[in-house]
Amino acid sequence: MKIVSDAAYGLFKVSGSRFVSMILPVHSQEQIAARRNEFKKEHDSATHICYAYRLANPEAVFSTDAGEPKGTAGKPLMNLLLKHQLVNTAIFVARYYGGKKLGVPGLIDAYKQAGESALMHAELKAFIPVKQIEIRVPFILINEVFILAKRHHAEVNIVANGDPALLSVTLKKNFFESFSKELRKYQLLHSS
Numbered sequence: 001m002k003i004v005s006d007a008a009y010g011l012f013k014v015s016g017s018r019f020v021s022m023i024l025p026v027h028s029q030e031q032i033a034a035r036r037n038e039f040k041k042e043h044d045s046a047t048h049i050c051y052a053y054r055l056a057n058p059e060a061v062f063s064t065d066a067g068e069p070k071g072t073a074g075k076p077l078m079n080l081l082l083k084h085q086l087v088n089t090a091i092f093v094a095r096y097y098g099g100k101k102l103g104v105p106g107l108i109d110a111y112k113q114a115g116e117s118a119l120m121h122a123e124l125k126a127f128i129p130v131k132q133i134e135i136r137v138p139f140i141l142i143n144e145v146f147i148l149a150k151r152h153h154a155e156v157n158i159v160a161n162g163d164p165a166l167l168s169v170t171l172k173k174n175f176f177e178s179f180s181k182e183l184r185k186y187q188l189l190h191s192s
Contacts, residue, residue, distance in 0.1 A: 001056065001085050001086070001087045001126075001127040002084065002085055002086055002087070002124045002125065002126060002127055003025050003086065003087060003088050003089055003124070003125060003126075003127045004023055004024060004025050004086065004089050004119075004122040004123065004124060004125075005025070005122070005123040005124070005125050006024070006025065006122075006123065007022055007023070007024035007025075008022070008023050008024070008118050008119070008121040008122035008123075009021065009022050009118055009121060010022075010023075010114060010115070010116070010117025010118035010119070010120065010121060011114070011117060012110060012113040012114040012117050014098075014102065014106070014109075014110050014113075015098055015100040015102060015106070016098020016099050016100050017095060017096060017097055017098035017100070017102065017110065018095070018096040018098065019093055019094070019095050019096075019110055019111065019113070019114035019117075020043060020046075020093070020094045020096070020114070021091065021092065021093045021094075021114040021115055021117055021118035022039060022091070022092045022093075022118055023089060023090070023091045023092075023115070023118040023119055023122050024089070024090055024092075025088055025089060026053060026055070026088055026089065026090045027055070027088055028055070029055070029060065032053050032090050035090065035092070036049070036051060036090075036092065039051075039092045039094065042094075043094035043096075045096070046094035046095055046096050047095050047096060047097040048065075048066045048067050048068055048073065048094070048095040049066055049092065049093070049094050049095075050063075050064060050065055050066045050068060050073035050074055050077065050092075050093050050095070050111060051063070051064060051066075051074070051077065051090060051091060051092040051093065052064075052074050052075075052077035052078040052080075052081060052090070052091050053081075053089065053090035053091070054078070054081045054082070054086060054087050054088070054089060054090075055087065055088055056087040056088050056127065056129065057129065057130075057131075061078065063075060063077055063078040068095075068107055068111075069104055069107065071104075071108070072104055072107035072108050072111065073093065073095075073107065073111045075108075076108050076109075076111045076112040076115065077091045077093065077111060077112075077115045079112070080112065080115045080116065080119060084119065084124070086124075087127050088127065091115045091118065091119075093111055093114045093115060095110075095111075128172055128173075129172070129173045130170050130171060130172055130173060131170070131171060131172075131173050131176050132168060132169065132170045133168075133169050134159065134166060134167065134168050134169070135166075135167050135169060135183065135188055136164040136165070136166055136167075136188075137164050137165050137166075137167055137188060138163060138164045139163040139164070139165065141186055141188070142165060142167075144186060145167060145169075145183075145186075145188070148179065148182050148183070149169055149171070149179075152171050152175040152178065152179045152182075153171065153172060153175060154169050154170060154171035154172075154175065154179065155169070155170045155171070156168070156169050157170075
């Protein structure tokens with residue numbers, strides 16, 4: 001599986017209509033909703049805003065035709081994600097109607113071409129599954145947990161200060177067992 005490194009943009013024109021596309025990495029449905037709202041604001045005069053996304057953890061897939069005939073917009077975008085084995089990725093396409101109807105085959109091709117245009121400008125990288133856990137850590141052990149996290153290439157965020165503090169730890173799944181084993185040495189338990 002793969003993921004896009006950063007947002008990339010594309011443009012496809014046919015019969016007077018313009019299809020402006022954006023592909024980007026995403027990690028949650030909340031983030032997708034926020035980016036969709038930003039994209040809608042940027043393209044508030046577009047006739048349609050169609051999109052598709054695929055998340056790895058928790059697994060979720062979604063596509064919408066947003067008023068276009070059924071299967072003509074969201075499905076071609078989802079097919080691009082599947083064809084290129086992309087996860088944690090969303091594709092948005094804004095259509096500016098150009099005065100000429102494209103028909104079902106024409107719409108399918110236009111949305112596919114628009115998605116491919118953004119994908120062509122995107123840098124792809126291997127997707128590495130991660131796991132996120134929360135742990136309560138007494139103040140005197142916080143430094144040890146940060147050192148342990150660094151050894152396991154984990155990212156640590158303080159969710160709540162206090163004694164104990166609540167930490168959120170994100171690490172690659174292949175490091176999870178060894179990280180958990182070392183946490184138990186400090187008698188620290190985690191929740192996923």
